Amino acid sequence: MAVEQRKKSRKKVVFEEKGYFQEGKILTTTYQRSIILSASSSFFLWGIISAIGPLAASGSLVGALAGNLKTIFLLIGPIFILIGNTTMGYMSDHIGRKRTFVITMAAYAIGLLLIVVFTLTGGITGVASGLALSQFGIGGEEPPSLSLLTEDFSLDARTQLLALVPNFGNIGTAFITGLMLLSNINPAYLIMFSTVALLGILVYSRITLPESFRWLSSKGYKDRALEERKKLKIDREGTRIKHPGFAAAIITLALIGISQYLTFGLMAYVIGPYEFPSSTFDEEIIFIATLGASIGGFIAARLVRNSRKNFTLYSYLGGFISMIFILLLVGYMKSLFVFLPLLFFNMIMSEFGWVSRTTLEPETFPTKLRSTAIGLIRVFPMTAYIASIYLTSSLNAYQFILFNLILWAIGLCGAFVWYYFGFETGNISPDYI
Numbered sequence: 001m002a003v004e005q006r007k008k009s010r011k012k013v014v015f016e017e018k019g020y021f022q023e024g025k026i027l028t029t030t031y032q033r034s035i036i037l038s039a040s041s042s043f044f045l046w047g048i049i050s051a052i053g054p055l056a057a058s059g060s061l062v063g064a065l066a067g068n069l070k071t072i073f074l075l076i077g078p079i080f081i082l083i084g085n086t087t088m089g090y091m092s093d094h095i096g097r098k099r100t101f102v103i104t105m106a107a108y109a110i111g112l113l114l115i116v117v118f119t120l121t122g123g124i125t126g127v128a129s130g131l132a133l134s135q136f137g138i139g140g141e142e143p144p145s146l147s148l149l150t151e152d153f154s155l156d157a158r159t160q161l162l163a164l165v166p167n168f169g170n171i172g173t174a175f176i177t178g179l180m181l182l183s184n185i186n187p188a189y190l191i192m193f194s195t196v197a198l199l200g201i202l203v204y205s206r207i208t209l210p211e212s213f214r215w216l217s218s219k220g221y222k223d224r225a226l227e228e229r230k231k232l233k234i235d236r237e238g239t240r241i242k243h244p245g246f247a248a249a250i251i252t253l254a255l256i257g258i259s260q261y262l263t264f265g266l267m268a269y270v271i272g273p274y275e276f277p278s279s280t281f282d283e284e285i286i287f288i289a290t291l292g293a294s295i296g297g298f299i300a301a302r303l304v305r306n307s308r309k310n311f312t313l314y315s316y317l318g319g320f321i322s323m324i325f326i327l328l329l330v331g332y333m334k335s336l337f338v339f340l341p342l343l344f345f346n347m348i349m350s351e352f353g354w355v356s357r358t359t360l361e362p363e364t365f366p367t368k369l370r371s372t373a374i375g376l377i378r379v380f381p382m383t384a385y386i387a388s389i390y391l392t393s394s395l396n397a398y399q400f401i402l403f404n405l406i407l408w409a410i411g412l413c414g415a416f417v418w419y420y421f422g423f424e425t426g427n428i429s430p431d432y433i
Helices: 002-018 030-057 067-095 097-121 124-140 142-151 155-164 168-182 187-207 213-218 222-230 247-275 282-303 308-328 336-363 370-377 379-394 397-421
Strands: none
Touching: 030 067, 030 097, 030 124, 030 142, 030 155, 030 168, 030 187, 030 247, 030 282, 067 097, 067 124, 067 142, 067 247, 067 370, 067 379, 097 124, 097 142, 097 187, 124 142, 142 155, 142 213, 142 336, 142 370, 155 282, 155 336, 168 187, 168 282, 213 222, 247 282, 247 308, 247 336, 247 370, 247 379, 247 397, 282 308, 282 336, 308 336, 308 397, 336 370, 336 397, 370 379, 379 397
């Protein structure tokens, strides 16, 4: 028994020396629970909003659309998410995380109102305008939300929350598409009831939302930073290190971002309207894809805790292999009994890739630049995704899947870059020297 305890003790020391960390409970204060509730509700709402464009393109919201209108509705989301990510990411580093949320909440509240009204009245232009405004607002919340989760929590909680909280985006999409599959209620009413409830939760949670004490400190507000820190339960901040440099991080995050963002979006949202245009299976495809991603998020939250480098490499290797199987069976893709199980597993691996991004992006940049960097890094995948939506509109099924396989290969290259040239971020402080 004593020998076994000594082995466990030695193992724990080895993990600490390598910069890894062991399982720990998420101990929070009222203020930290406000952050969790706020960010989770925001990502859940993002999941609902993300489904609106593809559902409109498939004809589920505003009736059948011509080919060019399908592409326009598929493009609106990524274009305005990109604008929201970059502009609000920059604003968050300059005016604070909490103030940024006021702007973003106003944008998507108005946008969702427009979507509901014009879906009921059949106004395509109004739905498109509301979608653009809501995507801008909800996309703009991602950089400050990831930054707050990184900056205002203890080390053990940080990793689990960076994996679990963004996963509510998948859960939100699966929720709304599942409701549409199971009920005959007008989708506009489903969206309205869901978003009103979520907006109420968001307003409630943000009344007590603390500002990031690390951001305050980086701006020179030392007294306010100390007051905010007293509201939080932070017992492990991690080891402060001198930043090793940004080259490997930028290359890695650009490559794995292009790979994961494009493959997820194309396989979950785009393949239905493009490859199943005469079917009624678009909701089923989105539901199965995001259900698989949701389950993958809970699994990834446990696996990512030990080593970011190992987890990232295995995630993209698994995604690459899963896409090979889909390519081999592409001739049977029109059979949903073949395609949906393969898609489900592929989306689990895609979520692993997403978790590697949501942990590495905020952890590899210092507090002064964190939110801005998260937004700017996403320019690479989001711009590529916008282009790919247009380019893949003319591909057949085999070419579409082959394109996705190439994208997974790009992500695998990025994972190798980080494995050999990156640094372990699991046990470091987000305040670099």
